[in-house]
Amino acid sequence: MDELNGTHITLRGYVEMEKYRYLYFTVMFLVYVVIVCSNSTVVYLIWTHKNLHEPMYVFIGALLFNCVIYSSTFYPKLLTDFLSDQQVIPYSGCVFQFFMFYSVGGSEFLLLAVMAFDRYVSICKPLRYPAIMRKTTVKCLLVSAWLFPPCQLAVQAVLCVKAKICNLNLEGIFCNNAIYTVHCVRSRTVTIIGVVILLNVAVLPMLFTVFTYAKIFIMAYQSNKTFQRKAAKTCVPHLLVLISFSYLCVYDVIVARVEADLPKAARFVMTLQLFLYHPLLNPIIYGLKMKEISKLLRRLFCSTKV
Template structure:
């Protein structure tokens, strides 16, 4: 009984007219969750079962889409429960865990996109050395780094926040995103401020700069090469760049939203917050399913009607 009394609960204040539209919200979000899970899982399944897709680029894509499935599963079930509940609350420890999973996977995406950029750089700029550079061991190392480095950094942040005193118990969001920092009494303390900047540099800015540098080298190389190489570069690099631009824009919003004052319109805040949970998880399978030729080919075979006898 004492343990129950000591549990700290956080109230989500980001919902708009939930009592009026709770069943509409539930139906729309449930449908989208099924769509996100199925679309990403189908492409992961195709990459796993087809040997011609067992290449570094497609392995990184599968890892990226697996991140999306876990990310969505971390957010959507709780959202759906909240829509049908009288009170939209979560324990502070569960909120920190949700924060940890969301941002570990989010930062992991930058690392995976960086690995894809390097893979494309070697394939286009150093094609003869590609088999010796991008070996299975190299791919495994990239995957371990992409998942372990962000997780360890975000874990330190989460532990630091768990030990901090709370001055507010109302979160201006519908799930535990970056606005969790506004609950802290020591929002501007040395630890949170300095370590937050270090994480932003290590997990976001440095991978982004590496990606931009790598693609600049690729496009310069392609520009000086024949038409076939330029076509190959466009087909394999543009999907990754479109995902990078989409994710970077949403990431910038997620960082900026913690600095926005309370007079920011609640409906606009809800719409923008939902982009993180809706747009990007659907955008990834759409881009890779339609723009990557080999994946698109297998998707057509999977959903094409059987031949008439």
Template sequence: MDDDLNVTYITLSGHVEVHQYRYLYFVIMFTAYFLIICFNSTIVFLIMIHKNLHEPMYIFIAALLVNSILYSTNIYPKLLIDFLYQKQILTYSLCLLQASVYYTLAGSEFLLLTVMAYDRYVSICKPLQYPTIMRKTVVNTLLVSAWLIPVCELAVDSTFYANINLCSFTLKGIFCNNSIYSLQCVRSAAISIFGVFVLLNIGLFPVLFILFTYTRILIVSYQSSKTFRRKAAQTCLPHLLVLINFTCFITYDVVVVRMESDFPKIVRLIMTLQMIVYHPLFNPIIYGLKMKEISKHLKRLLFQLIK
């Protein structure tokens, strides 16, 4: 706490040997951030310029990749600055903002994956009704809702955290997440209850809905021809891989961090780096390789660049 300026500073203690390897860390993470921006932006660009990709499925993929760019931009600039400075600190208000944006975008990712699962469900299980159900206004409404619902819920959650009394000023991480829960002097029942509500609403319920839709898709595909099953697998498999990947990382973040498990610092760092490096790079790669139409345009673009 800085009494003169009445500003509370939080120390991020999750870095390992940052003083010794600061420049190596900086180069690696800067490269990762650059690749994340390039890979995600390339797929979004391809979806924007090719009219045959202006379908709900590809529009939702573009929205998911834009979400990945925002997700990374919330973390990387501050992380890169920390590598170059002697102290890894930030004000509590900025820490709270970073955590709120982080979980807002994580919630948006779950809801976007839910919307994508619903789109595949309608396309495969109700193909004749697809043009009627997935109209442009419906697609726009689903996209806005996927971003607006987490914003509203996390804004309320942030107001609870803004007024708590702090007795600790050190986080066991390299960026601000729900470990700020451990900074409270007295655990707030309101924060805990509302946190569970948010987790259920933008985490568990969407995952259960996705599992339900893919179960229905699996049943319909099993009863159909081999060609139909192959086509369904080509469009659904990338979504499932992304869902499984993201769910595993968020489960670690929410459950393990919140339980304050006494993991070694190096293990925490490795898991955190996987969340902020592997996942944002995984999305564009899996969609670029597994989605046939996107892959075709991507290969054509690469050929033109090489030529």
């Protein structure tokens, strides 16, 4: 273990650091501040207003809080690297970043699936909604969404720690799936476990979410316009977030798997996409599209100006 702690991985995905390091730092620092402040503001409004203590808003608050954790898995290290002469990370730290990044990402998919289930019960079974979505049920769903991915990722993280390292250079700017490129051999066991985890925390929740919303929209299509408006108003924001996050996951796989075929600058720009859009879009989507949250945001900022 002492040998492992002394092993440092060099992150070789950065481009033109000598020329643009302060520009990179300034832009990404401002983005990180906006992400933390915007997501935290909506979470604060949901937390402090009792009229928003309903399952739908509780899940939105959990999703935005998840965004802050998601961003914090890489932004602090990213900002430090921009100001450092050498972009290195201890291998143990690299495994931890890998573990946190995919654990929080998996929680995102599960939270979106939980939100889809909540909307399905609310719209399609309104009379049974209070009985199904009780406080105990909401707590259990939240705890499951946050604990299920890390419990599975822990197995993969342990296998990464035990793996023999032959390459001390990682062609990226943070520790994602590319961490396997530093191993001497990627075992079949690791590959199988990775596929199982991907199915459990990403593919199956995403399919469940899509299937659930499809049922809602089919029912809405067969109903009156009032029902259609209600379905669109509450479901469209969740679908936008799902599409945004799924797009980023596909990006992550592309960057990690075909890195050898991409120019360094293109790979750097593509990787930055993983950090920028999704955490910024979520508070905008929910802040503008959800009527009650939008109303409280306007009231908050108007009173602040006064």
